[in-house]
Amino acid sequence: GQQLNQSPQSMFIQEGEDVSMNCTSSSIFNTWLWYKQDPGEGPVLLIALYKAGELTSNGRLTAQFGITRKDSFLNISASIPSDVGIYFCAGKKGGFGGGTSYGKLTFGQGTILTVHP
Amino acid sequence: DTEVTQTPKHLVMGMTNKKSLKCEQHMGHRAMYWYKQKAKKPPELMFVYSYEKLSINESVPSRFSPECPNSSLLNLHLHALQPEDSALYLCASSLVGRRNTEAFFGQGTRLTVV
Numbered sequence: 001g002q003q004l005n006q007s008p009q010s011m012f013i014q015e016g017e018d019v020s021m022n023c024t025s026s027s028i029f030n031t032w033l034w035y036k037q038d039p040g041e042g043p044v045l046l047i048a049l050y051k052a053g054e055l056t057s058n059g060r061l062t063a064q065f066g067i068t069r070k071d072s073f074l075n076i077s078a079s080i081p082s083d084v085g086i087y088f089c090a091g092k093k094g095g096f097g098g099g100t101s102y103g104k105l106t107f108g109q110g111t112i113l114t115v116h117p
Numbered sequence: 118d119t120e121v122t123q124t125p126k127h128l129v130m131g132m133t134n135k136k137s138l139k140c141e142q143h144m145g146h147r148a149m150y151w152y153k154q155k156a157k158k159p160p161e162l163m164f165v166y167s168y169e170k171l172s173i174n175e176s177v178p179s180r181f182s183p184e185c186p187n188s189s190l191l192n193l194h195l196h197a198l199q200p201e202d203s204a205l206y207l208c209a210s211s212l213v214g215r216r217n218t219e220a221f222f223g224q225g226t227r228l229t230v231v
Contacts, residue, residue, distance in 0.1 A: 033219055042121075042207050042222035043160070088159055092218070104173065105220060107159030 006089050006108025013079055014116050021087060021111045022073040029091030032065050032072040033105070037086045046087075047074070079115050086110045120144075123208050123223035131231055132198060138226045140191040140208030149191040150220065151183060152207040160207055160222075166191060167213055198230045 006023045013019060023032070031050055035043035047058050049065035049072060056063055062075045072091075076083055089108040121142045130136050140149065148167050152160035165173035166185040180202075182194040191208055205227055209220040 031218070035222075040205070040225070040227065042123075042205075042209075042225045045219055045221060048219040086157070090220075104162055104165070105160075110157070110159055112157070 004089055004091055004106055004108040006111060008111060009109065010112040010114070012114045012116065015079060015081060017079055019076040019079055019083070019113060020073060021089075022071060023089035023091070023108045024071040025091060025106075026070070027093075028069040029093055029106070030069070031092040032063070033090040033092070034061075034063050034072070034074045035088045035090060037088065037110075039085075043088060076113075079113075081115050081117055084113055084115050086112050121208055121210055121221050121223035123206075123226050125226060126224065127227045127229075129229045129231060130195065130198065132200070134198075135194070135196045137195065138193040138206055138208075138228075140193075140210075140223055141189055142210040142221075143189055144210060144221070145188075146210035146212055146221075147188055148211045148213045148218070149185060150209040150211075151181075151191070151193050152209060152222075154205040154207055154225070156205075164193075195228075198228075200230050203228055203230045 004023045004025050033048050034046045036046050037043040047056050047063040052069045053067050054065040060077045088110050090105040092105050124139045150165050151163040153163055154160040162175050163177045164183045169185045180197050184192040205225045207225045208223040211218045211220040
């Protein structure tokens with residue numbers, strides 16, 4: 001099935017450093033979502049993006065919806081130990097007229113973030 | 118309230134057992150989803166329900182049987198599973214629509230098939 005290319009696959013950083021990760025696709029998405037998942041838990045929604053060019057912040061997190069609608073990035077500033085986890089991007093299609101694609105999220109492979117105190 | 122509640126949190130079952138996973142949300146969402154997730158991999162979509170009707174089945178084996186008894190509840194009935202079916206099973210819900218329909222996930226059920 002279709003995949004999103006998420007990079008990097010893993011990051012090892014020191015507490016206080018900034019983090020950047022991104023997702024790219026060969027096709028257009030109408031929604032980009034960023035999730036964080038802790039071990040043994042479900043993904044938690046961090047930021048949702050709905051409009052090309054949109055830049056949205058949530059505390060120390062900032063995400064942007066690419067102008068071409070084929071990419072998105074997530075930045076974390078001043079990382080702290082509790083930022084550790086796996087970060088997933090997810091894209092959703094869903095054009096006019098409904099259809100069956102609206103419910104399907106396409107996930108990136110995830111970025112494993114490790115923060116050293 | 119953006120909570121999706123899944124029970125049980127952990128389940129161990131034999132290959133001949135029948136069990137069910139349950140999911141509940143009270144956000145008024147009319148789309149509900151089952152995902153399967155292996156360790157360190159992204160979630161994989163299994164089923165989508167829209168207005169209590171099955172709208173997407175991603176070619177899931179018949180040993181997994183979903184059910185949506187009402188707009189707040191989603192079940193996944195399990196029968197004759199294989200050890201490779203061991204995974205984290207995630208339920209999610211969202212509004213139905215073309216846009217602004219972010220999905221909220223439950224905490225998952227960790228299933229082990231022995």
